Amino acid sequence: MKKAFFLATVTALMLPIAANAERTGEELYNGKCVVCHASGIAGAPKLGDAAAWAPRIAKGAEALLATAKTGLNAMPPMGTCMDCTDTELTAAIDHMLSHSK
Template sequence: MSAKGIFLRRLAVSAVTALSLVSAVHAADMSEEAIAERIAPVGSVYLEGEAPVETAAVPSGPRAGDAVYNTYCMACHSTGAAGAPKAGDAAAWEPRIAQGKDTLVSHAINGFNGMPAKGTCMDCSDDEIVAAIDHMLSL
């Protein structure tokens, strides 16, 4: 038998085997419970007059500086990614602090060089950004 014939024979056997396995797996998922789970509704519609569904609690008040830092700032300022000064590295922060806190705040809020505006925390208030800066400078 030629090499091409052997290849085609092996390919056909592989295809039949693969289809058999797929069929077996598919058949295992045909139980009533599996079907019910697959066709179950993923949501519901609120109709006037029905009891309203409770909504998720929305945090009230500003987030603490450490919470903002840990969520949005730490990724770059703990590793030095994109040229970010590392938190706790006094030498890296010295020239930035020398420009004044207003400049630090402006760069953090508006973005500067590799620093994205608000450090990608687009729902942070300016006060939360200032709190994150204060936290970072305290490290």
């Protein structure tokens, strides 16, 4: 019995740890971005405001990601999501854009 438990424990420890699943753009928006982008705090373009998002959209996806990563004006780097991947940030940006065209 002890040997079986030991082997099961060792086997479990040797299994690769599953990476955290990436969060969706909607999840990130609702958890992080909404704080400023729902009300337009400090000039943040509001979700759904096509006129405010148009000049940002014109800059292109890479520029929007770069801005999200470095911050701009009152927006802090990574939009306060210090553990976000580029893929997750892009998904959050895409979520906001899809609701703001």
